Amino acid sequence: MESGRQTPTRRQLLHAIGLMGGTAALYQMMTTFGHAAESRFPGPPNLAGARKGASVIVLGAGLAGMLAAYELEKAGYSVRILEYQNRPGGRNWTLRGGDKITEMGGATQTVQFAKGNYLNPGPWRIPHHHHTLLHYCKKFGVALEPFIQFNHNAYVHNTDAFGGAPQRFRSLAADFEGNVAELLSKAIDQKSLDTKLTAEDQDKFKEALRTWGMLDEDMKYAKNLRSSSHRGFELPPGGGVNGAPKPSDLFPLNEVVKSGIAANMAFFMNDEFQTTMFQPVGGMDMIGKGFAKQVDRLITYNAKVTKLMQDKKGVSVTYTDLVKGGTVTAEAEFCVCTIPLTVLSQIETNLSEKKTAAIQAVPYSNSVKIGLEMRRRFWEEDQDIYGGHSFTNQEISLVSYPNFDFFKDGPAVLLGAFAGGPGGYHLGGMTPEQRIEAALAQGEVFHPNAYRKNFMNGVSVAWNRVPWVMGCCARWNEDTRKEHYQELVALEDRIVLAGEHASYVGCWMEGSLLSSIDAITRLHKRALEA
Amino acid sequence: MTRLKTLALAALVSAFALPAFADEPGPGGSKPPKPKDGADIYRMYCQVCHMADGKGAVGAGAFPALASNARIGTAQYAIYMIEKGKGGMPYFSDSLSPAQVADVVNYIRTHFGNDYKDAVTAKDVEPMAKPPTQARR
Numbered sequence: 001m002e003s004g005r006q007t008p009t010r011r012q013l014l015h016a017i018g019l020m021g022g023t024a025a026l027y028q029m030m031t032t033f034g035h036a037a038e039s040r041f042p043g044p045p046n047l048a049g050a051r052k053g054a055s056v057i058v059l060g061a062g063l064a065g066m067l068a069a070y071e072l073e074k075a076g077y078s079v080r081i082l083e084y085q086n087r088p089g090g091r092n093w094t095l096r097g098g099d100k101i102t103e104m105g106g107a108t109q110t111v112q113f114a115k116g117n118y119l120n121p122g123p124w125r126i127p128h129h130h131h132t133l134l135h136y137c138k139k140f141g142v143a144l145e146p147f148i149q150f151n152h153n154a155y156v157h158n159t160d161a162f163g164g165a166p167q168r169f170r171s172l173a174a175d176f177e178g179n180v181a182e183l184l185s186k187a188i189d190q191k192s193l194d195t196k197l198t199a200e201d202q203d204k205f206k207e208a209l210r211t212w213g214m215l216d217e218d219m220k221y222a223k224n225l226r227s228s229s230h231r232g233f234e235l236p237p238g239g240g241v242n243g244a245p246k247p248s249d250l251f252p253l254n255e256v257v258k259s260g261i262a263a264n265m266a267f268f269m270n271d272e273f274q275t276t277m278f279q280p281v282g283g284m285d286m287i288g289k290g291f292a293k294q295v296d297r298l299i300t301y302n303a304k305v306t307k308l309m310q311d312k313k314g315v316s317v318t319y320t321d322l323v324k325g326g327t328v329t330a331e332a333e334f335c336v337c338t339i340p341l342t343v344l345s346q347i348e349t350n351l352s353e354k355k356t357a358a359i360q361a362v363p364y365s366n367s368v369k370i371g372l373e374m375r376r377r378f379w380e381e382d383q384d385i386y387g388g389h390s391f392t393n394q395e396i397s398l399v400s401y402p403n404f405d406f407f408k409d410g411p412a413v414l415l416g417a418f419a420g421g422p423g424g425y426h427l428g429g430m431t432p433e434q435r436i437e438a439a440l441a442q443g444e445v446f447h448p449n450a451y452r453k454n455f456m457n458g459v460s461v462a463w464n465r466v467p468w469v470m471g472c473c474a475r476w477n478e479d480t481r482k483e484h485y486q487e488l489v490a491l492e493d494r495i496v497l498a499g500e501h502a503s504y505v506g507c508w509m510e511g512s513l514l515s516s517i518d519a520i521t522r523l524h525k526r527a528l529e530a
Numbered sequence: 531m532t533r534l535k536t537l538a539l540a541a542l543v544s545a546f547a548l549p550a551f552a553d554e555p556g557p558g559g560s561k562p563p564k565p566k567d568g569a570d571i572y573r574m575y576c577q578v579c580h581m582a583d584g585k586g587a588v589g590a591g592a593f594p595a596l597a598s599n600a601r602i603g604t605a606q607y608a609i610y611m612i613e614k615g616k617g618g619m620p621y622f623s624d625s626l627s628p629a630q631v632a633d634v635v636n637y638i639r640t641h642f643g644n645d646y647k648d649a650v651t652a653k654d655v656e657p658m659a660k661p662p663t664q665a666r667r
Contacts, residue, residue: 392559396559478663
């Protein structure tokens with residue numbers, strides 16, 4: 001380094017970039033430095049200068065609606081919320097013993113779970129970079145605990161590999177990576193790797209492959225204590241006279257590939273499924289309850305919106321009181337509508353043709369979740385599985401283990417199915433009893449001697465049949481994004497839509513909150529102009 | 531590329547490469563049972579919303595009945611709704627082949643009190659069967 005000249009510190013550099021290129025460049029640079037993360041939480045909205053008492057009606061008491069109501073009221077608006085259900089939270093929902101649910105078609109289930117056990121039918125895990133949600137959890141006193149997302153010791157099952165026998169994730173992943181490392185190393189030796197690396201760099205790369213792939217001195221992935229330290233031992237290290245470990249046999253590579261382990265490994269790489277993840281202590285609906293503590297007094301429950309109209313003076317919302325009966329019309333100057341598109345597309349409005357087309361253009365997904373209560377934690381006691389997921393190519397997709405009360409005696413609830421796509425439609429079309437039987441039949445592949453023996457009771461939620469949403473969440477594709485997204489999110493005179501469907505973080509609670517903040521910020525600006 | 535290959539590729543892409551939705555189970559569930567005929571397709575794809583008796587259901591909105599629904603007298607309407615979707619009805623162009631769509635349309639139009647004699651084939655479906663571009667979010 002030249003004397004008298006210093007490399008700028010990171011902060012100096014960021015400051016300079018901020019001055020030169022503005023916030024976008026600053027953000028991009030921060031991303032490069034690894035400072036900014038995935039969610040674009042701008043901080044709580046600044047709604048200063050609101051005309052006191054200007055009125056806003058919010059449709060839907062899910063997270064988007066309650067956040068909008070909370071922030072708008074704080075800014076000085078006069079706010080009320082209409083909610084179809086008799087509870088706040090929307091899809092932020094938890095089922096516990098005694099809860100009764102009736103799905104479309106009429107099937108009714110009463111949850112039998114023991115005290116303390118629960119199923120989160122909707123959202124169940126929170127990425128560490130979903131800043132908006134984490135911000136409001138902290139603000140509203142919602143306690144979070146780790147959600148065990150990645151468990152090396154859980155299983156991967158594929159009906160087409162290993163004769164249908166499940167294998168531990170770590171063994172399959174170790175063998176996949178070990179084989180990749182050995183093959184790449186050979187390719188370097190044979191000069192068949194098309195690379196710009198210098199000879200020296202190639203040596204370094206080979207050494208890296210040896211380290212990462214658990215290869216031996218000869219760059220072979222072989223049965224030995226080194227490979228076993230990743231994939232698991234035949235006999236693990238012990239103490240005393242017979243303490244020496246025994247290495248385990250490697251799997252045949254073709255079976256490893258057939259198991260689909262690469263897809264499992266890729267799943268955990270995704271930015272939204274990387275550890276650390278969180279869950280609220282006691283059930284996901286603690287978040288909805290946390291929001292409701294702030295805005296419950298503003299909510300009219302059991303209100304089924306049937307008509308949404310606006311004119312030059314304001315917005316009028318017609319709703320049916322589902323308990324007392326009768327039709328009521330509510331008026332306000334502005335409206336934040338968070339009603340899911342599946343339902344909104346069937347409500348009479350005088351929104352523009354383009355907006356209406358956008359509302360009708362976005363299909364919803366179809367998840368099915370099934371909670372199974374078991375007499376004891378055989379996955380922990382017999383198989384050393386503490387949280388995490390075992391994946392299968394059968395329709396249930398996975399079995400996921402509880403992330404709290406480890407080592408506890410007594411009943412525990414595991415997630416016996418999380419089906420989507422064809423499996424979601426198929427399981428959803430079954431009766432609740434048939435769903436439980438399918439979950440037991442498919443899930444017992446992981447726990448053959450314990451699954452049915454310890455089963456006590458179960459409950460299933462097929463999101464298509466949930467009366468207040470009729471689907472799980474919005475499913476955009478590139479075509480619909482291009483054609484309809486801007487139209488959907490655009491403020492149309494006095495009405496703005498919000499919710500996960502009005503975001504690029506679809507299906508996540510974070511998306512609904514980010515959408516809500518953006519929507520009320522624009523609505524506030526519009527209100528100031530009025 | 532043949533349509534089946536395209537479908538397989540789309541399934542592969544959505545199942546393996548880009549699992550980013552919160553409601554996506556991840557890499558599991560990639561081998562659901564194959565429906566044998568129109569009745570099977572109805573049971574495995576349609577009855578979750580339109581119900582086993584084809585009478586639909588009512589919640590905050592409604593799933594329309596297929597039983598005694600005059601609209602499906604026009605086979606092209608049924609095909610269009612399955613391929614393109616609208617409102618609460620998702621599109622199935624990325625999950626059912628034209629032959630499967632024809633099978634289930636024929637099944638619906640001859641059950642639940644419907645008795646339309648003009649059967650359709652995969653050829654009638656193909657012009658409308660273009661899966662949308664896949665997207666991450």
